[in-house]
Amino acid sequence: MNVKDLINAGLFKPNEEEPSNSSFEISVFLPGFKKEVKVVACNLVSLDLTEQMSYVAETVNSIISFGAKDYVWLKEVIWKHYESCISNISYAMVDSEGGDNEIDANRKYFNISSPSEAFSLASLEVIWFDVSFLGVDYFNLHFSCPWETEHGVMIGISEGKLDYYE
Known part of the structure; x- marks a missing residue:
């Protein structure tokens, strides 16, 4: 262009x-x-x-x-961001009752288990x-x-x- x-x-x-x-x-x-x-x-x-x-x-x-x-490393970067957020943020909408800890409750709430999934949800x-x-x-x-x-x-x-x- x-x-x-x-x-x-x-x-x-x-x-x-x-x-x-x-x-x-x-x-x-x-x-x-x-x-x-x-x-x-x-x-x-x-x-x-x-x-x-x-x-x-x-x-x-x-x-x-x-x-x-560039998607391979982009997926990894977005995954690291996701992991950092769920480890450091207390989400008001996440029910942490019954979970082992807040991080596990966050992980269960968002139900994202791989860099590809995190990348697909990032817009x-x-x-x-x-x-x-x-x-x-x-x-x-x-x-x-x-x-x-x-x-x-x-x-x-x-x-x-x-x-x-x-």
Whole structure:
């Protein structure tokens, strides 16, 4: 996808109070996820800045090519997030009566027993990146998930590899 295609298909959202905090949104089909996802370029000053828009195009193309080959480690990361959440969160809707402990009650409530199951229940909602980091191949995947409905799972991708998750 080139800059012209992006501008034609996306939406620039100017921030009148702080122009350097404007953004650009585009929905793109991600073959690896088999779905259309909103991609947001944050801190975009203007569509007229060639360097910034070239960076947006490069990053969007990197996002589009990110895909199925990455599912093995993505599944593991989402599984680790799930395991961490059920080990550290007291869910109000989970009845811990009769269980051995709260973690077992959480595990029984969510009934997720593998990385593949956790991954299948996590839904990629938005991908965003910061244009002020020109030249850095970095973006963030934000998934919604049933075990962390307030924040979901955020996964930072640098150079096509895991940087962090929370």
